[in-house]
Amino acid sequence: MGYDMSRPDLGIIIASYNTRDLLRTCLRSVYGSKGDFTLEVCVVDNASPDDSAEMIATEFPQVHLIANEKNVGYPRANNQGLRAFGFIESPNPGSNTATLEPQSPKFALLLNPDTELPPDALARMLNFMAEHPEAGIAGPKLVLPDGSLDLACRRSFPTVAVSLYRMAGLSRLFPHSPRFGRYDLTYLDPDQVSEIDAVEGAFMLVRAEAIAQVGLMDGQFFMYGEDLDWAYRIKQAGWKVYYNPAVTVLHVKRAASRHSARAQVEFYRAMDIFYRKHYAAQTPWWLHTLVVSAIALRQKVEELRLALT
Helix, strand or coil: CCCCCCCCCEEEEEEECCCHHHHHHHHHHHHCCCCCCCEEEEEEECCCCCCHHHHHHHHCCCCEEEECCCCCCHHHHHHHHHHHCCEEECCCCCCCCEEECCCCCCEEEEECCCEECCCCHHHHHHHHHHHCCCEEEEEEEEECCCCCECHHHCECCCCHHHHHHHHCCHHHHCCCCCCCCCCCCCCCCCCCCEEECECCCCEEEEEHHHHHHHCCCCCCCCCCCHHHHHHHHHHHCCCEEEEEEEEEEEECCCCCCCCCHHHHHHHHHHHHHHHHHHCHHHCCHHHHHHHHHHHHHHHHHHHHHHHHC
16 A cells, blocks of 8 residues: 555545644554555645644655645645646646546545544445446545534535525424435435435545546635535536445544634635536526525624634
């Protein structure tokens, strides 16, 4: 499982910020993986103040480390890792595609530093992709430290209707409703393999050919929405997205942004970017006004909270 290989099966990218101890546990679980496959690991550290980069260099010299001088955000950090693995954006303006270098891995895995993998997780997810050649993306069942399901590990796209149901609280009031429970697909059996819209970027296994078709992540986002946007583009290109609960992965969740007002500001900023990019053009003007006003109000409230902290 070294770094210099002709074409590994799996390239793992971990974008990290201020999660040194969790990152150590994550990397130990990655290198403890069992199975007949090859992997490389790239950690992109976003200027962590907790000596994460030094820990990696000392304890995991086999990791390809990119140490940023400032926090460039989640999608840009992941794009740095993708480029390191030979996924290169097209130089043609307006072309959302990527070229693959000969050494590019067959699959890229976006993995959060606050995850911990069982030894067979990677092998089983790669086998799942082999059994589903139509799959551009797959993700496992993510569970929180208390054993409960991380609801974001299987998602619908936040259409205008889905988002309004969520913001109005209807998704929480009627979680088993196929209409109102679409935000986190809470009406689906959590132990059933499902074709869905998107998986969480905490563990997002992506086929190289899908990346070649749609390009890298959108750097407009900072820490939310970029995984939904990538999944949207990959589905638009004709690939399928699957939730595979046969594999369970621990996710501590928001380790780098816990209780952060900045995180909530970025959440609503990401919602605005995603809406304008994918839905605004086909939304009636009166509904468009309602949507952008509601998002702007929520964002302003969080900005005030941030200013007071």
